[in-house]
Amino acid sequence: MRLYQALRNVDKFRTVFDFGGRDVAHWFPGHMAKGLKQMRANLKNVDCIIEIHDARIPLSGRNPVFQDTLNVRPHLLILNKVDLTDLSNKQRILKTLGKTGVKNVLFTDCLKQRDDNIKKLVPKLMEIIESKPRYNREENTNYCLMVIGVPNVGKSSLINSLRRTNLKKGRASRVGGEPGITRAVLTRIQVCERPIMYLLDTPGVLPPRIENVETGMKLALCGTILDHLVGEDVIADYLLYSLNRLGKFSYVEKYELPEPSDDIQHVLKHIAVKLGKTQRVKAITGVGNITITIPNYTAAAYDFIRAFRKGELGQVMLD
Numbered sequence: 001m002r003l004y005q006a007l008r009n010v011d012k013f014r015t016v017f018d019f020g021g022r023d024v025a026h027w028f029p030g031h032m033a034k035g036l037k038q039m040r041a042n043l044k045n046v047d048c049i050i051e052i053h054d055a056r057i058p059l060s061g062r063n064p065v066f067q068d069t070l071n072v073r074p075h076l077l078i079l080n081k082v083d084l085t086d087l088s089n090k091q092r093i094l095k096t097l098g099k100t101g102v103k104n105v106l107f108t109d110c111l112k113q114r115d116d117n118i119k120k121l122v123p124k125l126m127e128i129i130e131s132k133p134r135y136n137r138e139e140n141t142n143y144c145l146m147v148i149g150v151p152n153v154g155k156s157s158l159i160n161s162l163r164r165t166n167l168k169k170g171r172a173s174r175v176g177g178e179p180g181i182t183r184a185v186l187t188r189i190q191v192c193e194r195p196i197m198y199l200l201d202t203p204g205v206l207p208p209r210i211e212n213v214e215t216g217m218k219l220a221l222c223g224t225i226l227d228h229l230v231g232e233d234v235i236a237d238y239l240l241y242s243l244n245r246l247g248k249f250s251y252v253e254k255y256e257l258p259e260p261s262d263d264i265q266h267v268l269k270h271i272a273v274k275l276g277k278t279q280r281v282k283a284i285t286g287v288g289n290i291t292i293t294i295p296n297y298t299a300a301a302y303d304f305i306r307a308f309r310k311g312e313l314g315q316v317m318l319d
Protein backbone atom coordinates (compact mmCIF):
# COMPACT_ATOMS: atom_id res chain seq x y z
CA MET A 1 0.00 0.00 0.00
CA ARG A 2 2.73 2.42 1.05
CA LEU A 3 4.83 1.50 -1.97
CA TYR A 4 1.81 2.12 -4.18
CA GLN A 5 1.33 5.52 -2.60
CA ALA A 6 5.01 6.23 -3.03
CA LEU A 7 4.99 5.28 -6.69
CA ARG A 8 1.99 7.50 -7.28
CA ASN A 9 4.12 10.32 -5.96
CA VAL A 10 7.21 9.64 -8.04
CA ASP A 11 6.44 12.37 -10.58
CA LYS A 12 6.30 14.88 -7.78
CA PHE A 13 9.83 14.22 -6.56
CA ARG A 14 12.68 16.51 -7.50
CA THR A 15 14.99 15.19 -10.18
CA VAL A 16 17.71 17.73 -9.40
CA PHE A 17 18.71 19.32 -6.12
CA ASP A 18 18.97 23.08 -5.85
CA PHE A 19 22.27 23.78 -4.09
CA GLY A 20 21.50 27.49 -4.06
CA GLY A 21 24.97 28.65 -5.15
CA ARG A 22 26.67 27.13 -2.10
CA ASP A 23 30.44 27.37 -1.90
CA VAL A 24 32.31 24.34 -0.64
CA ALA A 25 35.65 26.14 -0.23
CA HIS A 26 35.31 26.59 3.53
CA TRP A 27 33.97 23.10 4.24
CA PHE A 28 37.42 21.82 5.06
CA PRO A 29 39.66 23.31 7.73
CA GLY A 30 43.19 24.07 6.56
CA HIS A 31 44.99 21.97 9.17
CA MET A 32 43.98 18.79 7.35
CA ALA A 33 46.59 19.26 4.65
CA LYS A 34 49.31 18.72 7.26
CA GLY A 35 48.60 14.98 7.35
CA LEU A 36 49.80 14.54 3.79
CA LYS A 37 53.33 15.68 4.61
CA GLN A 38 53.59 13.08 7.37
CA MET A 39 52.29 10.38 5.08
CA ARG A 40 54.76 11.20 2.31
CA ALA A 41 57.61 11.26 4.81
CA ASN A 42 56.71 7.79 6.06
CA LEU A 43 56.12 6.17 2.72
CA LYS A 44 59.58 4.60 2.55
CA ASN A 45 58.74 2.51 5.64
CA VAL A 46 55.56 1.15 4.14
CA ASP A 47 54.85 -2.04 2.15
CA CYS A 48 51.27 -1.37 1.21
CA ILE A 49 48.74 1.42 1.43
CA ILE A 50 45.27 0.67 2.66
CA GLU A 51 42.93 3.35 1.49
CA ILE A 52 39.65 3.28 3.35
CA HIS A 53 36.49 4.98 2.17
CA ASP A 54 32.78 4.93 2.88
CA ALA A 55 30.93 2.22 0.93
CA ARG A 56 27.92 4.52 0.53
CA ILE A 57 30.03 6.87 -1.63
CA PRO A 58 32.63 4.59 -3.24
CA LEU A 59 33.16 6.95 -6.18
CA SER A 60 32.83 10.35 -4.51
CA GLY A 61 35.25 12.24 -2.36
CA ARG A 62 38.37 10.07 -2.56
CA ASN A 63 41.34 12.40 -2.57
CA PRO A 64 43.28 12.38 -5.90
CA VAL A 65 46.44 12.92 -3.86
CA PHE A 66 45.97 9.33 -2.74
CA GLN A 67 46.27 8.19 -6.32
CA ASP A 68 49.66 9.90 -6.75
CA THR A 69 50.83 8.31 -3.54
CA LEU A 70 49.40 4.97 -4.58
CA ASN A 71 51.60 4.64 -7.63
CA VAL A 72 54.59 4.36 -5.34
CA ARG A 73 53.27 1.49 -3.20
CA PRO A 74 50.80 -1.37 -3.71
CA HIS A 75 47.28 -0.37 -2.82
CA LEU A 76 44.11 -1.88 -1.42
CA LEU A 77 40.85 0.03 -1.32
CA ILE A 78 38.60 -0.87 1.59
CA LEU A 79 35.01 0.21 1.26
CA ASN A 80 33.86 0.24 4.86
CA LYS A 81 30.41 0.56 6.46
CA VAL A 82 29.15 -2.05 4.03
CA ASP A 83 26.29 -2.66 6.47
CA LEU A 84 24.93 0.77 5.53
CA THR A 85 25.16 0.53 1.75
CA ASP A 86 23.05 -1.00 -0.97
CA LEU A 87 25.20 -3.74 -2.47
CA SER A 88 22.94 -4.40 -5.43
CA ASN A 89 25.24 -1.86 -7.12
CA LYS A 90 28.43 -3.77 -6.34
CA GLN A 91 29.32 -4.87 -9.89
CA ARG A 92 28.74 -1.40 -11.33
CA ILE A 93 30.95 0.11 -8.64
CA LEU A 94 33.76 -2.44 -9.09
CA LYS A 95 33.68 -1.89 -12.85
CA THR A 96 33.86 1.89 -12.49
CA LEU A 97 36.70 1.65 -9.97
CA GLY A 98 38.51 -0.87 -12.22
CA LYS A 99 38.47 1.66 -15.05
CA THR A 100 40.39 4.10 -12.86
CA GLY A 101 43.00 1.46 -12.06
CA VAL A 102 41.66 0.38 -8.66
CA LYS A 103 41.76 -3.41 -8.85
CA ASN A 104 42.02 -4.54 -5.22
CA VAL A 105 38.79 -3.78 -3.40
CA LEU A 106 37.38 -5.25 -0.19
CA PHE A 107 34.05 -4.40 1.45
CA THR A 108 34.07 -4.43 5.25
CA ASP A 109 31.96 -3.88 8.32
CA CYS A 110 34.33 -2.91 11.09
CA LEU A 111 31.69 -2.87 13.79
CA LYS A 112 30.77 -6.51 13.30
CA GLN A 113 32.42 -8.81 15.84
CA ARG A 114 33.48 -11.31 13.18
CA ASP A 115 33.57 -9.93 9.68
CA ASP A 116 34.68 -12.49 7.09
CA ASN A 117 36.31 -9.85 4.91
CA ILE A 118 38.40 -8.58 7.82
CA LYS A 119 39.63 -12.16 8.22
CA LYS A 120 40.59 -12.20 4.55
CA LEU A 121 42.49 -8.93 4.84
CA VAL A 122 45.94 -10.19 5.92
CA PRO A 123 46.14 -12.96 3.26
CA LYS A 124 44.93 -10.46 0.66
CA LEU A 125 47.56 -7.92 1.75
CA MET A 126 50.30 -10.56 1.56
CA GLU A 127 49.20 -11.46 -1.95
CA ILE A 128 49.29 -7.79 -2.99
CA ILE A 129 52.65 -7.09 -1.34
CA GLU A 130 54.30 -10.19 -2.80
CA SER A 131 53.13 -9.34 -6.30
CA LYS A 132 55.48 -6.33 -6.42
CA PRO A 133 59.10 -5.62 -5.44
CA ARG A 134 59.54 -4.34 -1.88
CA TYR A 135 62.53 -2.12 -2.78
CA ASN A 136 64.33 -0.96 0.36
CA ARG A 137 62.22 -3.29 2.51
CA GLU A 138 63.17 -6.54 0.77
CA GLU A 139 65.18 -7.81 3.79
CA ASN A 140 62.51 -7.02 6.34
CA THR A 141 60.58 -9.97 7.74
CA ASN A 142 57.85 -7.82 9.16
CA TYR A 143 55.38 -5.78 7.18
CA CYS A 144 54.20 -2.25 7.57
CA LEU A 145 51.00 -0.78 6.24
CA MET A 146 49.64 2.71 6.07
CA VAL A 147 45.95 3.38 6.46
CA ILE A 148 44.73 6.51 4.74
CA GLY A 149 41.35 8.00 4.07
CA VAL A 150 39.15 11.01 4.49
CA PRO A 151 37.80 11.68 7.99
CA ASN A 152 35.32 9.44 9.75
CA VAL A 153 35.36 6.56 7.27
CA GLY A 154 36.49 4.08 9.93
CA LYS A 155 40.29 4.06 9.93
CA SER A 156 40.53 3.61 13.69
CA SER A 157 37.72 1.06 13.66
CA LEU A 158 39.54 -0.95 11.00
CA ILE A 159 42.68 -1.07 13.11
CA ASN A 160 40.70 -2.18 16.16
CA SER A 161 38.84 -4.75 14.12
CA LEU A 162 42.09 -6.18 12.72
CA ARG A 163 43.57 -6.48 16.20
CA ARG A 164 40.41 -8.14 17.47
CA THR A 165 40.48 -10.65 14.62
CA ASN A 166 44.20 -11.42 14.40
CA LEU A 167 45.55 -10.78 17.87
CA LYS A 168 42.39 -11.24 19.95
CA LYS A 169 43.24 -7.86 21.41
CA GLY A 170 40.99 -4.95 22.13
CA ARG A 171 41.11 -1.32 21.21
CA ALA A 172 44.33 0.39 20.25
CA SER A 173 42.91 3.27 18.33
CA ARG A 174 40.38 5.80 19.45
CA VAL A 175 37.09 5.73 17.56
CA GLY A 176 35.00 8.84 17.22
CA GLY A 177 31.65 9.83 15.78
CA GLU A 178 32.87 13.18 14.48
CA PRO A 179 35.26 13.73 11.58
CA GLY A 180 38.85 14.46 12.46
CA ILE A 181 39.08 12.61 15.78
CA THR A 182 42.40 10.88 15.06
CA ARG A 183 44.78 13.75 15.74
CA ALA A 184 47.83 12.11 17.29
CA VAL A 185 50.96 11.86 15.17
CA LEU A 186 51.73 8.58 13.46
CA THR A 187 51.72 5.59 15.75
CA ARG A 188 52.77 2.06 14.85
CA ILE A 189 50.24 -0.53 15.90
CA GLN A 190 50.68 -4.27 15.61
CA VAL A 191 47.76 -5.95 13.87
CA CYS A 192 49.07 -9.45 13.14
CA GLU A 193 51.46 -11.99 14.68
CA ARG A 194 52.09 -14.30 11.74
CA PRO A 195 53.38 -12.60 9.70
CA ILE A 196 54.27 -9.69 11.93
CA MET A 197 52.36 -6.78 10.54
CA TYR A 198 52.15 -3.19 11.73
CA LEU A 199 49.89 -0.38 10.78
CA LEU A 200 50.68 3.28 10.85
CA ASP A 201 47.66 5.06 12.20
CA THR A 202 47.68 8.34 10.29
CA PRO A 203 45.80 11.37 11.51
CA GLY A 204 43.35 10.67 8.69
CA VAL A 205 42.66 14.30 8.18
CA LEU A 206 43.32 14.73 4.51
CA PRO A 207 40.65 16.77 2.83
CA PRO A 208 38.40 14.71 0.59
CA ARG A 209 38.11 15.65 -3.04
CA ILE A 210 35.11 17.90 -3.41
CA GLU A 211 34.64 18.28 -7.17
CA ASN A 212 31.27 19.95 -6.86
CA VAL A 213 28.61 20.81 -4.31
CA GLU A 214 26.82 17.50 -4.80
CA THR A 215 29.95 15.55 -3.85
CA GLY A 216 30.30 17.84 -0.85
CA MET A 217 26.76 17.12 0.17
CA LYS A 218 27.27 13.36 -0.10
CA LEU A 219 30.39 13.64 2.04
CA ALA A 220 28.47 15.71 4.57
CA LEU A 221 25.64 13.20 4.66
CA CYS A 222 28.12 10.43 5.45
CA GLY A 223 29.58 12.47 8.32
CA THR A 224 32.89 13.35 6.69
CA ILE A 225 32.41 17.10 7.00
CA LEU A 226 31.35 18.73 10.25
CA ASP A 227 27.58 19.23 10.05
CA HIS A 228 27.51 22.85 11.10
CA LEU A 229 29.88 23.88 8.30
CA VAL A 230 27.33 22.72 5.75
CA GLY A 231 24.12 23.21 7.74
CA GLU A 232 21.86 20.49 9.19
CA ASP A 233 18.85 21.86 7.34
CA VAL A 234 20.39 21.52 3.88
CA ILE A 235 21.94 18.11 4.68
CA ALA A 236 18.49 16.90 5.79
CA ASP A 237 16.94 18.23 2.59
CA TYR A 238 19.59 16.54 0.47
CA LEU A 239 18.92 13.32 2.38
CA LEU A 240 15.20 13.53 1.67
CA TYR A 241 15.90 14.25 -2.00
CA SER A 242 18.27 11.24 -2.18
CA LEU A 243 15.90 8.82 -0.43
CA ASN A 244 13.04 9.75 -2.75
CA ARG A 245 15.23 9.60 -5.85
CA LEU A 246 16.41 6.11 -4.89
CA GLY A 247 12.92 4.93 -3.93
CA LYS A 248 13.95 4.33 -0.30
CA PHE A 249 10.78 5.16 1.54
CA SER A 250 11.29 3.61 4.96
CA TYR A 251 11.39 7.10 6.48
CA VAL A 252 7.63 7.27 5.83
CA GLU A 253 7.00 4.34 8.16
CA LYS A 254 9.62 5.30 10.71
CA TYR A 255 8.24 8.78 11.23
CA GLU A 256 4.60 7.83 10.59
CA LEU A 257 4.11 10.19 7.69
CA PRO A 258 0.89 9.74 5.72
CA GLU A 259 2.87 9.38 2.46
CA PRO A 260 6.29 10.18 0.98
CA SER A 261 6.95 13.84 0.54
CA ASP A 262 9.61 15.93 -1.13
CA ASP A 263 8.94 18.91 1.10
CA ILE A 264 11.58 19.01 3.85
CA GLN A 265 9.68 21.48 6.03
CA HIS A 266 6.65 19.21 5.99
CA VAL A 267 8.73 16.12 6.82
CA LEU A 268 10.70 17.85 9.59
CA LYS A 269 7.49 19.16 11.12
CA HIS A 270 6.18 15.58 11.31
CA ILE A 271 9.43 14.33 12.80
CA ALA A 272 9.49 17.11 15.40
CA VAL A 273 5.92 16.48 16.48
CA LYS A 274 6.39 12.70 16.58
CA LEU A 275 9.55 13.00 18.68
CA GLY A 276 8.12 15.72 20.90
CA LYS A 277 10.81 18.12 19.69
CA THR A 278 8.75 21.26 19.88
CA GLN A 279 9.26 24.63 21.52
CA ARG A 280 6.71 26.86 23.20
CA VAL A 281 7.23 30.47 22.26
CA LYS A 282 5.38 33.65 23.17
CA ALA A 283 3.80 35.50 20.30
CA ILE A 284 2.59 39.04 20.50
CA THR A 285 -0.71 39.48 18.69
CA GLY A 286 -3.16 42.34 18.33
CA VAL A 287 -5.30 40.84 21.12
CA GLY A 288 -2.48 40.21 23.61
CA ASN A 289 0.30 37.70 24.16
CA ILE A 290 -0.34 34.05 23.43
CA THR A 291 1.87 30.98 23.72
CA ILE A 292 2.22 28.86 20.63
CA THR A 293 3.97 25.57 20.01
CA ILE A 294 6.39 25.43 17.07
CA PRO A 295 8.41 22.48 15.75
CA ASN A 296 12.13 22.44 16.48
CA TYR A 297 13.27 22.01 12.88
CA THR A 298 16.97 21.79 13.71
CA ALA A 299 16.46 18.98 16.24
CA ALA A 300 14.24 17.15 13.74
CA ALA A 301 16.84 17.58 10.97
CA TYR A 302 19.51 16.22 13.26
CA ASP A 303 17.41 13.16 14.13
CA PHE A 304 16.70 12.50 10.44
CA ILE A 305 20.41 12.68 9.54
CA ARG A 306 21.44 10.56 12.54
CA ALA A 307 18.87 7.89 11.60
CA PHE A 308 20.36 7.72 8.10
CA ARG A 309 23.92 7.41 9.45
CA LYS A 310 22.87 4.58 11.73
CA GLY A 311 21.23 2.73 8.85
CA GLU A 312 17.71 3.16 10.24
CA LEU A 313 16.43 4.51 6.92
CA GLY A 314 17.64 1.48 4.96
CA GLN A 315 20.80 0.63 3.06
CA VAL A 316 21.64 3.43 0.66
CA MET A 317 24.18 3.83 -2.14
CA LEU A 318 24.57 7.52 -2.91
CA ASP A 319 26.85 7.12 -5.97
Ligand SMILES: Nc1nc2c(ncn2[C@@H]2O[C@H](COP(=O)(O)OP(=O)(O)OP(=O)(O)O)[C@@H](O)[C@H]2O)c(=O)[nH]1
Nearest residue numbers: 081109110152153154155156157176180181182204
Ligand atom coordinates in the same frame (compact mmCIF):
# COMPACT_ATOMS: atom_id res chain seq x y z
N1 LIG B 1 27.82 1.22 10.59
C1 LIG B 1 29.15 1.23 10.64
N2 LIG B 1 29.79 2.21 11.33
C2 LIG B 1 31.14 2.18 11.37
C3 LIG B 1 31.90 1.18 10.72
N3 LIG B 1 33.21 1.44 10.94
C4 LIG B 1 33.27 2.55 11.70
N4 LIG B 1 32.02 3.00 11.97
C5 LIG B 1 31.65 4.20 12.75
O1 LIG B 1 32.11 5.35 12.05
C6 LIG B 1 32.55 6.37 12.95
C7 LIG B 1 33.97 6.79 12.61
O2 LIG B 1 34.86 5.71 12.87
P1 LIG B 1 36.43 5.93 13.15
O3 LIG B 1 37.03 4.58 13.20
O4 LIG B 1 36.62 6.87 14.28
O5 LIG B 1 36.83 6.69 11.81
P2 LIG B 1 38.22 7.39 11.44
O6 LIG B 1 38.34 7.29 9.96
O7 LIG B 1 39.32 6.86 12.27
O8 LIG B 1 37.88 8.88 11.83
P3 LIG B 1 38.87 10.16 11.90
O9 LIG B 1 39.63 9.97 13.15
O10 LIG B 1 37.87 11.26 11.98
O11 LIG B 1 39.67 10.20 10.68
C8 LIG B 1 32.39 5.79 14.36
O12 LIG B 1 31.16 6.23 14.88
C9 LIG B 1 32.36 4.28 14.11
O13 LIG B 1 31.63 3.59 15.10
C10 LIG B 1 31.18 0.16 9.97
O14 LIG B 1 31.75 -0.74 9.35
N5 LIG B 1 29.83 0.25 9.98
